[in-house]
Amino acid sequence: MKHLWRQTRSFPPAVRLLMANQFAINLAFYMLMPYLAAHLSGQLGLAAWAVGLVLGVRNFSQQGMFLIGGTLADRYGYKTPIMAGCLLRTVGFGLLGWVDNLPALIVASAATGFAGALFNPAVRAYLAAEASERRVDAFATFNVYYQAGMLLGPLVGLALLAADFRLVCTTAAAIFAALTLLQWQALPARHGATTSSDRDSVLAQWRAVAANRPFLLFSTAMIGSYVLTFQVYLALPLAATDALGSRGTWATSGLFVLSAAVAVIGQLRLTSWAKQRWNPAQALVRGLAAMGLAFLPLALTPPDATAAVLTALAAAVALLAAGSAVVYPFEMDTVVTLSGNHLVATHYGLYNTVSGLGITLGNLATGALWDFAERHDALWLTWCALTVTGLACAASIAALAHTGRLTARNEPQLAAA
Numbered sequence: 001m002k003h004l005w006r007q008t009r010s011f012p013p014a015v016r017l018l019m020a021n022q023f024a025i026n027l028a029f030y031m032l033m034p035y036l037a038a039h040l041s042g043q044l045g046l047a048a049w050a051v052g053l054v055l056g057v058r059n060f061s062q063q064g065m066f067l068i069g070g071t072l073a074d075r076y077g078y079k080t081p082i083m084a085g086c087l088l089r090t091v092g093f094g095l096l097g098w099v100d101n102l103p104a105l106i107v108a109s110a111a112t113g114f115a116g117a118l119f120n121p122a123v124r125a126y127l128a129a130e131a132s133e134r135r136v137d138a139f140a141t142f143n144v145y146y147q148a149g150m151l152l153g154p155l156v157g158l159a160l161l162a163a164d165f166r167l168v169c170t171t172a173a174a175i176f177a178a179l180t181l182l183q184w185q186a187l188p189a190r191h192g193a194t195t196s197s198d199r200d201s202v203l204a205q206w207r208a209v210a211a212n213r214p215f216l217l218f219s220t221a222m223i224g225s226y227v228l229t230f231q232v233y234l235a236l237p238l239a240a241t242d243a244l245g246s247r248g249t250w251a252t253s254g255l256f257v258l259s260a261a262v263a264v265i266g267q268l269r270l271t272s273w274a275k276q277r278w279n280p281a282q283a284l285v286r287g288l289a290a291m292g293l294a295f296l297p298l299a300l301t302p303p304d305a306t307a308a309v310l311t312a313l314a315a316a317v318a319l320l321a322a323g324s325a326v327v328y329p330f331e332m333d334t335v336v337t338l339s340g341n342h343l344v345a346t347h348y349g350l351y352n353t354v355s356g357l358g359i360t361l362g363n364l365a366t367g368a369l370w371d372f373a374e375r376h377d378a379l380w381l382t383w384c385a386l387t388v389t390g391l392a393c394a395a396s397i398a399a400l401a402h403t404g405r406l407t408a409r410n411e412p413q414l415a416a417a
Contacts, residue, residue, distance in 0.1 A: 003268055007141050014188055015130045015138055018123055019145045021179055025086075025119075026149025028175040031157030032093060032168050039165045044100050054102075054109045061113030063356025069114075070121035070349020071205055077191045078126040078345065083183050085119030088112075090176040097169025120352060125345035126190050128336045135336060136280070139329035140271035144264055151260035154253075192344050209346050214405040215338040219354045221396035222331065224389040226355040227362030228291045229324055232259055234363055235382060236313060238370060239298065242379075243309040251310065255317045262321035270325045280330040280337075281401035285394045287330070290323030292390015299383035323390075334406060362389075 008016055040051045073081045092111030099105055124139075131138030160168045209215070236255055241248030274283040297312040339347040366382065373381040400406050 004141070004144055007137065007268060011134070011138060011141070012130055014190070015127060017183070017187055018127050018130075019142050021082075021183065022123065022142060023145040023149040024175055024179055025089075026146055027153045027156065028089075028093070028172040030150050030153025031160065032096070032172045034154050035157055035161055035165065035168065036096065040105070043165060044105075046102065046105075050102055054105050057106050058109040058113040059356075061110040062116040063113075063353060063360075065114050065117035066121060066352035066356065067206070067346070067349040069117040069119070070125070070343075070345040070347070070352075071202055072118070073122035073125055073345035073349075074192060074205065074343045075202075077189055078122040078129075079183065079187050079189045081118040081122040082126070082187065083180055085115040085117075085122075086176045086180040086183065087115075088118065089115035090173045090180060093169050093176060094173035097166040097173075117349075121345045121348040124332060124348045125192060128332070128344060129190060129192055135333045136271065136275065136329045139332040140267050140325075143325065143328050144267045147260045147263035147267070151257065151264060154256070192341070205343055205346055206350075209339075209343055209350055212338065212340075212347070214400070215335070215347060215351075217400055217405055218334060218338055218397075219351050221393060221400060222351075223355060223358030223362070224393035225288055225291060225324070225327060225331075226359050227366070228294075228320065228386060228390055228393075230359050230363060231295075231366070231386060232256065232317065232320070235366055235370060235386070236317065239309065239313060239379070242303065243306050243313075251313070255313060258314060259317050259321045262318050263325050266322060267325045270322060271329050274326050274330070280334060281397065281406050283330045284327055284334070285398045285401070287323045287326030288390055288394035288397060290326065290390075291320055292387045292392075292394065294319035294323060294390070295383040295386040299380040299387065303379055338406070 008019060037051055037055060040046045040054060041048065046054075069081055069085070088111050092108045092115060095104060095108035095111070099108060127138055127142060128135050157168050160171055232255060237248065237252040240251040240255065244251055278286065294316045297315050298309070301308045301312040303309060335347055335351055336344055366386070369385055370379070370382050373379045397406075
């Protein structure tokens with residue numbers, strides 16, 4: 001904790017505010033979202049298709065709009081989208097607790113999703129600009145606050161849920177309202193090193209980013225890492241349920257806690273250790289390989305050995321979280337490097353959109369493979385496929401580094417593109 005405090009204080013005030021801001025954002029988000037489906041189907045009595053629609057609209061309005069959010073940040077500065085996103089989520093979360101008809105719920109869900117699309121690219125671009133040459137350390141510290149919010153949010157939400165779901169929503173909305181006011185008063189206005197002028201069209205911004213071939217190759221190569229990370233929500237809970245039946249829910253909760261705890265406790269140490277031994281490309285390759293190998297123990301564990309499966313699940317989650325902790329700060333730094341410090345938020349926006357699309361397709365493929373493997377009593381196929389995915393990502397990044405495609409591009413070239 002002392003290390004985290006010293007590291008946090010070593011950054012400028014704006015960076016510290018962004019870290020506290022992200023902790024509060026995740027705290028509020030995760031105190032509500034894990035319990036929304038149960039509220040919609042239980043208290044409101046919505047059909048399963050309607051619950052899926054509400055949740056799907058939220059995901060689409062965030063993942064599909066990241067590019068819009070990044071574009072706005074590069075055109076009008078980083079502070080405005082951050083504030084607008086927090087204000088919009090205040091409204092969205094407030095509505096989710098107090099409306100009970102499907103159209104209003106869809107509007108509220110879309111608002112909460114688009115809010116994330118507004119502030120996520122802007123926050124990361126702001127953090128990169130303020131941290132300058134200390135971007136890797138800044139993103140590592142930022143991830144500790146990010147994961148801490150994910151860890152505490154469900155616990156706070158569960159405590160408030162004992163009273164009423166409306167209390168959960170109201171509290172979450174109040175946190176975002178307070179964040180909006182705090183940033184309005186305390187967050188300095190900030191633009192990137194190069195900002196798109198009003199004379200430049202949005203299409204010109206997008207063409208400039210789309211012309212950045214090394215960035216597009218890197219974004220594509222990293223898709224698999226997001227598919228692997230998402231298995232904490234998909235394949236690993238399915239395995240816990242297979243092993244424990246109805247008690248699998250408790251095991252799944254334990255896996256979430258373990259994943260966040262590894263990131264919170266180990267992030268700064270792992271980043272420091274990796275920086276001393278490897279360059280950014282080497283850290284990415286080794287971290288991605290570790291993420292893939294995390295699933296190998298499950299492939300080698302008999303599915304009918306409950307204790308062994310649970311041990312393998314815990315090992316998989318811990319190694320997956322550790323590998324992700326190694327990858328994240330270097331990944332975020334590489335996006336800035338490949339952008340040439342030009343239209344950084346737009347690059348982050350497109351990067352998030354590509355990864356979101358990859359998660360959707362990857363989950364469909366993983367779910368289909370799981371069903372096939374389960375019918376043929378061969379769940380090892382799923383775990384081997386995920387292992388191969390991680391190793392393929394690592395090999396792709398290694399190839400890009402070997403051919404010089406992960407080095408910085410200069411700004412005039414990008415502007416000309």
